[in-house]
Amino acid sequence: MEELFLPGIGLIILIGIAYLTGRLADRAHERALKRDEALLPHQILNSGDAIPENTTLHTTKMVTGKVVIAEDRFRNLLARLRIFVGGRLAAHEAAVIRAKREAILRLRINAKGASHIIGLRFQSAEISRGMIEMIASGTALYTDHRPTGGKPAALPDDGVNISHRNLLTEFASASMAFLLICWGIYTASGFATEWAASSISVQDEMAIWSQIEPELIEEHREDYERSLPERYLVDLINSIPKEALGPAKDYDFDVLIIPDDSPNAAALPGGLILVHTGMLDLVDSENELLSILGHEIGHYNGRDHLEGLGREVVGVALSAMMFQTDAVLTAWVAGWPKLLADRDHSRSQELDADNWSLKILMAKYGHVGEASRTFEKLAELQGDHSVLDYLSTHPHPRDRVERLDDMAREQGLPIGEPVELQTAFEDFLVRVGEIPASALENRHQYNLTNTGS
Amino acid sequence: MTNTTKPAADMAVVTISHVPGREISENLGIVFGSSVRSRSFLFDIFATFKNLFGGEVRSYTRLLEDAQQEAISRLTAQARKMDADAIVDVHFATSQVAYKAAEIFAYGTAVRLK
Numbered sequence: 007m008e009e010l011f012l013p014g015i016g017l018i019i020l021i022g023i024a025y026l027t028g029r030l031a032d033r034a035h036e037r038a039l040k041r042d043e044a045l046l047p048h049q050i051l052n053s054g055d056a057i058p059e060n061t062t063l064h065t066t067k068m069v070t071g072k073v074v075i076a077e078d079r080f081r082n083l084l085a086r087l088r089i090f091v092g093g094r095l096a097a098h099e100a101a102v103i104r105a106k107r108e109a110i111l112r113l114r115i116n117a118k119g120a121s122h123i124i125g126l127r128f129q130s131a132e133i134s135r136g137m138i139e140m141i142a143s144g145t146a147l148y149t150d151h152r153p154t155g156g157k158p159a160a161l162p163d164d165g166v167n168i169s170h171r172n173l174l175t176e177f178a179s180a181s182m183a184f185l186l187i188c189w190g191i192y193t194a195s196g197f198a199t200e201w202a203a204s205s206i207s208v209q210d211e212m213a214i215w216s217q218i219e220p221e222l223i224e225e226h227r228e229d230y231e232r233s234l235p236e237r238y239l240v241d242l243i244n245s246i247p248k249e250a251l252g253p254a255k256d257y258d259f260d261v262l263i264i265p266d267d268s269p270n271a272a273a274l275p276g277g278l279i280l281v282h283t284g285m286l287d288l289v290d291s292e293n294e295l296l297s298i299l300g301h302e303i304g305h306y307n308g309r310d311h312l313e314g315l316g317r318e319v320v321g322v323a324l325s326a327m328m329f330q331t332d333a334v335l336t337a338w339v340a341g342w343p344k345l346l347a348d349r350d351h352s353r354s355q356e357l358d359a360d361n362w363s364l365k366i367l368m369a370k371y372g373h374v375g376e377a378s379r380t381f382e383k384l385a386e387l388q389g390d391h392s393v394l395d396y397l398s399t400h401p402h403p404r405d406r407v408e409r410l411d412d413m414a415r416e417q418g419l420p421i422g423e424p425v426e427l428q429t430a431f432e433d434f435l436v437r438v439g440e441i442p443a444s445a446l447e448n449r450h451q452y453n454l455t456n457t458g459s
Numbered sequence: 460m461t462n463t464t465k466p467a468a469d470m471a472v473v474t475i476s477h478v479p480g481r482e483i484s485e486n487l488g489i490v491f492g493s494s495v496r497s498r499s500f501l502f503d504i505f506a507t508f509k510n511l512f513g514g515e516v517r518s519y520t521r522l523l524e525d526a527q528q529e530a531i532s533r534l535t536a537q538a539r540k541m542d543a544d545a546i547v548d549v550h551f552a553t554s555q556v557a558y559k560a561a562e563i564f565a566y567g568t569a570v571r572l573k
Contacts, residue, residue, distance in 0.1 A: 103493060127552075
């Protein structure tokens with residue numbers, strides 16, 4: 007959540023500033039144009055090549071006028087939104103007209119003293135994206151013709167070339183249309199990924215993931231060797247009776263411990279479960295730990311991890327297509343589909359996963375003691391409900407404690423004594439021959455976060 | 460919005476320097492019409508695919524068509540405001556003001572006919 011909120015606020019501030027400075031620049035340019043156009047003497051501009059009759063031509067001169075105007079970030083964003091939906095780019099209409107007026111103005115300044123400018127041509131250049139380049143060229147005629155009347159500007163009223171729309175209104179309507187379309191794509195992609203996730207077999211998933219996985223593991227493990235705590239966790243998962251696992255029994259589970267203080271765990275494709283050291287520090291009993299792992303295994307049963315991944319791919323593709331050159335915006339927009347998918351589905355998925363967690367605890371220990379203990383601790387850490395909860399991918403831990411307890415009560419599951427985590431880990435170390443049995447006379451020398459790795 | 464003094468059919472728009480059979484009485488100066496447009500993302504996706512295989516990108520041809528129509532209608536609207544009878548020496552220019560959006564720009568000389 008935070009990873010989208012903070013850059014989001016940054017982007018909004020940036021675009022807000024760009025809106026203000028951009029409009030100030032627009033207005034200043036408009037004023038300067040009006041003033042300078044009024045100062046210039048009357049000249050006859052003509053896109054044809056004919057030299058006017060009834061005048062004595064003294065001399066001719068080729069004249070040009072050029073200008074490059076940068077768009078501001080706000081107008082850039084507005085254009086991108088508009089392009090997505092299609093139609094007129096109201097924000098750019100005024101700017102391209104101003105660019106032409108400026109080019110003509112400079113051309114006329116270069117043609118000072120001339121009575122006519124004929125053979126007028128316009129051309130654009132392509133120096134950089136997000137810039138409006140305009141080149142005007144023509145032939146200045148110096149004649150004895152002195153125009154009468156003194157019409158001030160060489161250009162007529164340009165009102166017809168601009169759709170007079172308030173840019174903020176335009177922005178609001180373009181954003182609405184954009185969001186509607188995105189919502190449609192997002193919903194469609196949901197069905198597609200759900201279908202895809204259910205049609206990929208566990209074996210195929212593991213085969214595909216084994217191509218990608220090593221990089222992530224390489225970052226955290228030397229020689230791909232599991233650390234002792236990791237071996238213990240994998241052993242714990244493998245000790246769950248197979249009949250308690252749903253479709254997840256086909257996975258070849260692996261656990262990767264990530265040095266991170268936030269209490270978190272995640273189910274990655276291919277049966278790789280990530281556990282933060284912050285989570286290991288939080289749990290006190292093996293039962294607690296298995297309730298967390300069981301929850302993640304529950305996600306594999308629902309193939310939930312693939313769905314989130316699918317949405318992410320759709321989000322990145324869509325965003326990259328739209329905002330190609332804008333890395334910051336691309337990354338930001340791409341983050342949303344996954345977040346929304348997580349939030350949308352998660353609440354029902356989390357419920358299912360919690361149910362699996364209870365089932366697994368029952369199968370392993372014959373009771374569901376401490377199933378909600380970790381959430382109680384998390385609730386204390388997190389504090390009260392906040393607005394952010396609505397967007398959060400997981401329900402508030404306090405709600406989960408209640409729900410888990412309710413579920414256990416409804417199903418009449420017994421509550422028993424938990425197995426202390428350190429004791430269980432030390433027993434494991436003896437079992438695999440890492441420490442002699444005699445070492446256990448002094449208990450509590452080893453624990454998951456500071457031994458073995 | 461615009462007080463049209465002449466119906467559109469009366470306005471001759473030509474790329475040569477005179478209106479055949481008529482004589483120019485007064486030169487009113489330069490007029491222009493501009494249009495900045497885009498298609499929607501769906502057409503952009505089709506166009507991207509088309510880019511793989513080659514061939515005409517009809518959706519973008521249509522974009523140019525629409526933009527040019529609008530540019531011409533704005534050009535004549537401006538001339539009409541000046542009470543012109545015709546626009547001669549009309550030229551077109553294009554520019555890419557924003558990604559996947561086209562600007563078509565039409566300009567010419569507004570004239571009164573005898």
